[in-house]
Amino acid sequence: MKKLLLICLCFFLLSWKPPINLSKLSKAKKGLELVSGAAHKISEEEEYYIGRAVTANILSQYPLWKNSEVTRYLNLIGKVLALKSARPEIFAGYHFCLLDSDEPNAFSAPGGIILLTRGIVAMAENEDELAAILAHEIQHVVAKDPLKAIKSQRLKALGTFAAGEAIGSSDQVLNIFQDSIMDISGTLLQKGYSRKQEKNADLGAIELLKAAGYDPQALLAMLQKVKAIEKKKAKAFSAHPSASKRIAYVEDNLDQGSVKSGKSSRLPRFNRFVSRPKN
Amino acid sequence: MKQKLSLLFLLATSALLLAGKVLVVKVLRSNLLAKPDFLSASLAPMQKGAKLELIEMQGNWYLVRNAVGLKGYVHQTAVAESKTNLSGIIPGKKGASEEELALAAKGFNEGNEKKLRGSKGYNFADVDWVMDWNIANTALAAFIREGKLK
Numbered sequence: 001m002k003k004l005l006l007i008c009l010c011f012f013l014l015s016w017k018p019p020i021n022l023s024k025l026s027k028a029k030k031g032l033e034l035v036s037g038a039a040h041k042i043s044e045e046e047e048y049y050i051g052r053a054v055t056a057n058i059l060s061q062y063p064l065w066k067n068s069e070v071t072r073y074l075n076l077i078g079k080v081l082a083l084k085s086a087r088p089e090i091f092a093g094y095h096f097c098l099l100d101s102d103e104p105n106a107f108s109a110p111g112g113i114i115l116l117t118r119g120i121v122a123m124a125e126n127e128d129e130l131a132a133i134l135a136h137e138i139q140h141v142v143a144k145d146p147l148k149a150i151k152s153q154r155l156k157a158l159g160t161f162a163a164g165e166a167i168g169s170s171d172q173v174l175n176i177f178q179d180s181i182m183d184i185s186g187t188l189l190q191k192g193y194s195r196k197q198e199k200n201a202d203l204g205a206i207e208l209l210k211a212a213g214y215d216p217q218a219l220l221a222m223l224q225k226v227k228a229i230e231k232k233k234a235k236a237f238s239a240h241p242s243a244s245k246r247i248a249y250v251e252d253n254l255d256q257g258s259v260k261s262g263k264s265s266r267l268p269r270f271n272r273f274v275s276r277p278k279n
Numbered sequence: 280m281k282q283k284l285s286l287l288f289l290l291a292t293s294a295l296l297l298a299g300k301v302l303v304v305k306v307l308r309s310n311l312l313a314k315p316d317f318l319s320a321s322l323a324p325m326q327k328g329a330k331l332e333l334i335e336m337q338g339n340w341y342l343v344r345n346a347v348g349l350k351g352y353v354h355q356t357a358v359a360e361s362k363t364n365l366s367g368i369i370p371g372k373k374g375a376s377e378e379e380l381a382l383a384a385k386g387f388n389e390g391n392e393k394k395l396r397g398s399k400g401y402n403f404a405d406v407d408w409v410m411d412w413n414i415a416n417t418a419l420a421a422f423i424r425e426g427k428l429k
Contacts, residue, residue, distance in 0.1 A: 042387065043305075044305055044306065045305075045327075045388075046387035046388070047387075048307075049387045049388055049389065049391070049392055050387050052392060052403070052406050052410075053392060053395060053401065055406045055409065056395070056401040056402050056403045056405075056406045057400055057401055057402075059402040059405045059406060060399075060400050060401055060402040064402075064405040064408065064409070066405075066408060071412060072412070072414075075412050075414050076414055076418070076419065076422045079414050079419055080419065080422065080423060080428055083317045084429070086356075087356055088317065088354055088356055089306050089309060089354050089356040089357035090306065090356075091305070091306050091307055092306070092307045092308075092410065093306075093307075093308075093413070095409050095410055095412055096412075097408075097409040097412075113406075113409060113410075127426065158386060173386035173391065174386065174391050174394055174395075176386050177386045177387060177391045177395075178395070180387070211429065212428055212429055213423075213426075213427065213428035213429035214428070262426060262427030262428065265425070265426060265427050266426040266427070269425070269426070
């Protein structure tokens, strides 16, 4: 019996925790978020809703090109790449779509929604080059670069609310939501990411292309095309650093010799879906 | 009799202390997979909030057991460590997770999206069209094979 009591006592001591006020602890935790307010504090589900709103905002400025064949093709390529990324599982999965615009550009919204213009798709000469564009955008999602565009004051303000009373969906919170969307849209459409973010996305894209079996030289080929049109069309890739700089570091990080195997087997489907897309 | 009781108590406490960690599915939908490979067979679909018992880690994959005792694999990016204990796996014992409570207190949620719907500068109808695109694993596997990809 003594042994039993001793075991009970040991178990009690092991499992006992001092009584705490959960409500106060929760508020204190949220208060800490107020101070730190970093992008990584945003949950996957929040990221998803931010991404939906950012996409809704972009789609109010650029019409969506509802071409089912090309959209499905993009989603297949994108999914192959995403599964090889450091973030293969994302709240609602990765989604890829087309914008009906001749302006060559590509955007990655939070939560894995990636948008490519008809203009940039038309620049790709094969599936590997299309994959290179997608890989670059996926790397922005993996790094949560779009979320980092939200000004810290917004997250700090949300932290302030959260540390106090339950806030539900007050107008103030809605305003913060909208302001956060505009921060991201502004970065995607005009301001652009930092050079460091772009460089990391390019270097990450090289690894992603290799991992999926695509030729990483395709990224270099796309950047050379961008360089060629950069001077002609000032608006194209206005949110990116100059192509010359990107080419320099991409070249430094590419292994000599491209991956030729399989490239030709992907050409028929590329020509089927992209070269002559049906409206 | 007392010795038997002591032994039973010891066994019960040991099992409790050694019980596997509980993981919770944090993505909207995922699959319990037969192998640590996204293209392997799905043993069971999983929804957000489903609880899984961690059996062991294998690189970026977890070998887990679901609520009905099915063993399979899930990628580490699809789950989070749950704050609840193993009893939380039992169906019917649901409660808001810490993450869910934090989410409810913030503004990036469905409620605020509903308020923005119909507002100038937001085209959610087309977002829904984009989000409706889902690629089946069989189609993806065929695409990889045809294109000689990995």
